[in-house]
Amino acid sequence: MSRNIIxxxxxAPTNIAVIKYWGKASVEYNTPINSxxxxxxxxxxxxxxxxxxxxxxxxxxxxxxxxEEEENAATSKRFRSCVDGVKALARDKVDASGAVLxxxxxxxxxxxxxxxxxxxxxxxxxxxxxxxxxxxVAALSELMGAIEEYPGQLTxxxxxxSGSACRSLYGGLVAWxxxxxxxxxxxxxxxxxxxxxxxxDLRALICxxxxxxxxxxxxxxxxxxxxxxxxxxxxxxxxxxxxxxxxESSILARDFSTFGKLTMQDSNQFHATCxxxxxxxxxxxxxxxxxxxxxxxxxxxxxxxxxxxxAAYTFDAGPNAVVYCLEEHATELxxxxxxxxxxxxxxxxxMNNTSFYSTCREFExxxxxxxxxxxxxxxxxxxxxxxxxxxxxxxxxxxxxxxxDGTLDPTTGLNTYIPPQK
Ligand code: DP6
Numbered sequence: 001m002s003r004n005i006i007x008x009x010x011x012a013p014t015n016i017a018v019i020k021y022w023g024k025a026s027v028e029y030n031t032p033i034n035s036x037x038x039x040x041x042x043x044x045x046x047x048x049x050x051x052x053x054x055x056x057x058x059x060x061x062x063x064x065x066x067x068e069e070e071e072n073a074a075t076s077k078r079f080r081s082c083v084d085g086v087k088a089l090a091r092d093k094v095d096a097s098g099a100v101l102x103x104x105x106x107x108x109x110x111x112x113x114x115x116x117x118x119x120x121x122x123x124x125x126x127x128x129x130x131x132x133x134x135x136x137v138a139a140l141s142e143l144m145g146a147i148e149e150y151p152g153q154l155t156x157x158x159x160x161x162s163g164s165a166c167r168s169l170y171g172g173l174v175a176w177x178x179x180x181x182x183x184x185x186x187x188x189x190x191x192x193x194x195x196x197x198x199x200x201d202l203r204a205l206i207c208x209x210x211x212x213x214x215x216x217x218x219x220x221x222x223x224x225x226x227x228x229x230x231x232x233x234x235x236x237x238x239x240x241x242x243x244x245x246x247x248e249s250s251i252l253a254r255d256f257s258t259f260g261k262l263t264m265q266d267s268n269q270f271h272a273t274c275x276x277x278x279x280x281x282x283x284x285x286x287x288x289x290x291x292x293x294x295x296x297x298x299x300x301x302x303x304x305x306x307x308x309x310x311a312a313y314t315f316d317a318g319p320n321a322v323v324y325c326l327e328e329h330a331t332e333l334x335x336x337x338x339x340x341x342x343x344x345x346x347x348x349x350x351m352n353n354t355s356f357y358s359t360c361r362e363f364e365x366x367x368x369x370x371x372x373x374x375x376x377x378x379x380x381x382x383x384x385x386x387x388x389x390x391x392x393x394x395x396x397x398x399x400x401x402x403x404x405d406g407t408l409d410p411t412t413g414l415n416t417y418i419p420p421q422k
Contacts, residue, residue, distance in 0.1 A: 042391045052112055066117045089147060205323045287319060
């Protein structure tokens with residue numbers, strides 16, 4: 001079966017929204033009721049790595065996620081939209097000497113094998129579907145030499161895999177413009193607002209509150225919210241349009257206080273629409289709320305009038321907190337979180353970045369700050385936070401070496417990925 005297998009491997013980042021996408025305008029096209037904006041995170045810390053292969057010898061499309069074959073996934077609407085969408089943009093594949101490896105017609109006809117893995121918990125509210133579908137579209141485009149007919153066309157394909165994935169095709173700070181039914185949603189696209197180099201001292205501290213799969217999927221939660229929440233409709237029509245403008249201006253001006261305030265307000269409002277859904281949906285838990293209280297007190301301690309913020313929390317469709325800050329306050333912020341959410345005794349890799357972790361553990365927190373934070377009722381306790389990631393904004397998808405970094409066997413096209421033991 002080794003005849004003519006072509007391969008490509010790509011890694012893609014996650015992104016964490018500061019203006020949330022919540023609610024679909026068109027389920028068919030997977031388009032949103034409001035525009036959104038996110039920070040693309042550094043792939044060295046969190047990423048999806050996807051290998052795709054095409055061959056005349058393959059008898060059907062196959063997909064492996066984190067080493068396990070997903071029997072029906074290859075026929076799902078999400079997967080098909082990405083594969084068939086990229087195939088439509090395929091071009092003849094030539095090698096370095098100009099010899100044709102596969103014609104456009106071959107590529108459109110051949111079946112594909114896909115193997116993808118994440119370096120972080122799947123479906124725990126860490127945007128694994130965003131990284132996964134962005135990696136799928138980017139890997140297929142690389143394999144098939146796809147070229148966009150207009151800027152953002154590939155993001156419309158990733159969007160059909162998972163809405164938030166359209167923002168992971170670019171680095172830095174990325175908007176998803178909601179688009180319109182009038183344009184057949186071809187204008188519902190991801191668009192870079194600023195590259196990662198624009199705000200080099202922006203940091204994110206991710207507190208993994210739970211690494212379990214979430215109860216209500218985003219898709220189901222959005223469905224209930226659109227059908228029942230009047231607050232969601234008000235948010236989409238009367239709040240987000242202005243907030244998007246203010247958020248973009250704050251990013252262009254690198255104004256952390258405005259960026260942070262809008263981020264927290266938007267997270268709060270998104271979770272308010274979940275509570276306003278009928279029946280209500282709860283994504284945050286008591287630990288999430290204790291993190292909100294600590295960040296609120298931390299900001300007020302240094303800026304009682306709230307004009308100069310040091311940290312900004314945001315929560316997606318799960319209990320994990322992502323706290324944005326600037327590098328100058330990152331050590332203190334992480335030290336504060338480590339004080340209240342210490343590592344369990346047997347966990348040396350509690351934080352992904354070991355040198356930052358030891359710097360934080362040596363940091364002496366102001367005793368008055370601790371007193372103020374103690375007043376929230378939180379007492380230091382291990383295991384409420386399972387793990388922390390310290391990261392920054394990073395680039396969009398990266399092409400890797402399919403033979404060295406890939407997870408499909410180049411002679412059989414079968415999965416080779418084995419998940420690491422926990
Ligand atoms: C809360 O992109 O996962 O993270 O389009 O149904 O796959 P589907 O939803 P998905 O929803 C993400 C929701 C969010 C907010 C955001 O990332 O903007």
